Amino acid sequence: MHFQQRQLTRxxxxxxxxxxxxxxxxxGRGHIALxxxxxxxxILPVRTERRRQVPRRQLLALLFGALWLGATLVPSGTLASPEVTDFWGWVLVAATGAGGLFFHGLHxxxxxxxxxxARAQVVLPDTPTERAAxxxxxxxxxxxxxxxxxxxxGTVNPLGNIEPQLRRVAWLRELDVFSPAEAKALTTRLTGQVPNAPLTSLGQDLDMPFVN
Structure with a gap:
């Protein structure tokens, strides 16, 4: 199985x-970059995440630049004059376009x-048509x-070295490869003891029962 994503630059x-x-x-030229x-x-555990990284500093710089440019280009005259009316009309069009671009960029x-x-992460652009895939x-x-x-x-051998196999079973249980019942059954098979709470009688701990 594979997943492939093509963008203009990669x-x-x-x-x-x-x-x-x-x-x-x-x-973009087809050369291998990574x-x-x-x-x-x-690999395990595997999880996915959707996140946004908005370039706040660049957007703020553009906003202040646009405000400064608008302040310097404001024509003199009354609000009813054609020049001022046309200017604010273009400002409204530009603001609407900028808002649309911001919404598009956000998504x-x-x-x-x-x-x-477990060791790395793969970051890809989020495209709605590829989310399900x-x-x-x-x-x-x-x-x-x-x-x-x-x-x-996942295979154990009771006749082999027990300790490394017990650590391996615990590792696979931690990664959710084995269910609790499977890990318990394999541990019992390796040690010959049922891994439950210690048995007590008359205030004294008893040895765990062995399973043939």
């Missing part, structure tokens, strides 16, 4: 490969979709990573 490709997430970004593959061991230019992983890809990435980790690290 193109981004995300691909679910056998052992990891492949990320490739090309500039290329990497993140292993599935470094298109300065809106971003972020794919968060982006979310579907993020869900598929999480599912693929969990399937891969379960296949590669």
């Amino acid at each position: 193109a981004t490709l995300l691909v679910l490969r056998e052992h990891g997430l492949y990320v490739c970004e090309r500039n 290329e990497l593959e993140m292993p599935y061991e470094e 298109r230019w300065w809106s971003q979709r972020v794919l968060h992983t 982006f979310q579907e890809f993020a869900t598929a990435l999480e599912r693929r990573a969990k399937t891969y980790l379960r296949r590669e690290y």
